[in-house]
Amino acid sequence: MFLEEVLDSIREADRSGPLSDKGGDVLDGLSGSKTVGALQRLTALFATDPEACQEACYVEIGVFQGLTLLSVALNFPDFPCFGIDNFSILDPEGENLGVVRARTAKLGVNNATLINQDFEAALESLDGRLGGRKIGVYFVDGAHDYRSQFIALMLAQPYLHDNAVVIIDDANYAFVRQSTRDFLAAHADYKMAFEAYSPDHPANMDPETLKKWESGWLNGVNILVRDPEGRLPQMLPPTELDRTLYVNDWLTHRHQLAELAPEALNLAQAVCHNDGAREADCKDKLLKRFQQRRKVYDLRNPDRNTYSAGLTEGRFNKLIP
Ligand SMILES: C[S@@+](CC[C@H](N)C(=O)[O-])C[C@H]1O[C@@H](n2cnc3c(N)ncnc32)[C@H](O)[C@@H]1O
Numbered sequence: 001m002f003l004e005e006v007l008d009s010i011r012e013a014d015r016s017g018p019l020s021d022k023g024g025d026v027l028d029g030l031s032g033s034k035t036v037g038a039l040q041r042l043t044a045l046f047a048t049d050p051e052a053c054q055e056a057c058y059v060e061i062g063v064f065q066g067l068t069l070l071s072v073a074l075n076f077p078d079f080p081c082f083g084i085d086n087f088s089i090l091d092p093e094g095e096n097l098g099v100v101r102a103r104t105a106k107l108g109v110n111n112a113t114l115i116n117q118d119f120e121a122a123l124e125s126l127d128g129r130l131g132g133r134k135i136g137v138y139f140v141d142g143a144h145d146y147r148s149q150f151i152a153l154m155l156a157q158p159y160l161h162d163n164a165v166v167i168i169d170d171a172n173y174a175f176v177r178q179s180t181r182d183f184l185a186a187h188a189d190y191k192m193a194f195e196a197y198s199p200d201h202p203a204n205m206d207p208e209t210l211k212k213w214e215s216g217w218l219n220g221v222n223i224l225v226r227d228p229e230g231r232l233p234q235m236l237p238p239t240e241l242d243r244t245l246y247v248n249d250w251l252t253h254r255h256q257l258a259e260l261a262p263e264a265l266n267l268a269q270a271v272c273h274n275d276g277a278r279e280a281d282c283k284d285k286l287l288k289r290f291q292q293r294r295k296v297y298d299l300r301n302p303d304r305n306t307y308s309a310g311l312t313e314g315r316f317n318k319l320i321p
Pocket residue numbers: 028029030031061062063064065066067068069084085086087088089090117118119120141142143
């Protein structure tokens with residue numbers, strides 16, 4: 001029955017978007033309306049069930065200015081909701097924590113707990129926070145690099161409810177889809193219930209196209225559900241077979257100037273497009289960043305850095321007596 005309800009809830013979100021317009025005058029952010037609707041409707045499956053509402057909770061990584069966290073919390077005032085964010089990106093003025101607090105107060109929300117911490121540290125010590133509850137709905141919308149996406153799925157395992165539903169945002173990105181795929185390939189008890197993509201990242205959309213997708217799934221989603229009885233067939237997000245970019249990860253990580261990769265690529269882009277003005281600007285930025293960290297780079301090899309200092313030459317584990 002539960003899987004049918006999950007699929008119906010997503011179908012309803014796809015058809016009608018958010019559950020209600022509560023908070024609509026206060027909340028905006030970086031997730032699509034259908035994504036918000038899915039989070040709300042999937043949370044309803046736990047929050048409105050007499051047993052599940054006592055043992056489950058909502059957890060999200062990536063609060064930003066509170067759209068998703070507060071849109072869920074506001075609709076289910078007796079259901080505990082947790083949002084993890086360290087406000088490390090998309091916050092140039094350092095104002096997002098204050099925005100979330102002000103919006104929480106304005107909406108009179110009392111069931112949303114903000115965990116202002118790096119998500120990995122937060123997940124490693126989540127036990128003490130959840131008061132014995134398991135995560136019914138888990139929204140992954142924080143750091144989008146491959147490792148962060150994958151570890152966010154892995155570290156949550158001990159906390160997930162038997163009927164957990166996992167919503168992974170920004171699945172338009174190939175490496176987000178790859179981490180979903182890798183997770184599903186290694187966890188036969190999870191299945192993908194739904195996937196949706198838009199034609200581009202919102203930053204590359206014209207205003208009219210952006211408006212359309214803001215009321216949809218914006219930058220794409222993958223929705224996973226626990227299915228230990230194997231009622232759903234395997235359905236995997238599309239990924240590239242070419243490993244070049246993942247091999248490039250390794251080549252970048254070991255390079256003396258690894259941290260300068262974004263600046264170096266911007267310079268390469270200007271050079272390749274024969275854009276002289278931009279080339280000069282990118283070169284300035286690259287050299288400035290290089291000078292800022294030069295002392296660190298000078299301690300490294302030009303390539304094949306292994307960071308072996310302090311590693312043991314051999315260490316045995318010991319059996320517990
Ligand atoms: C796309 S925004 C989230 C959008 C949000 N769900 C909404 O409703 O608008 C991504 C958020 O992830 C947070 N983030 C990025 N890396 C993080 C990390 N290592 N630990 C915790 N939060 C992180 C950023 O600070 C940012 O606020």
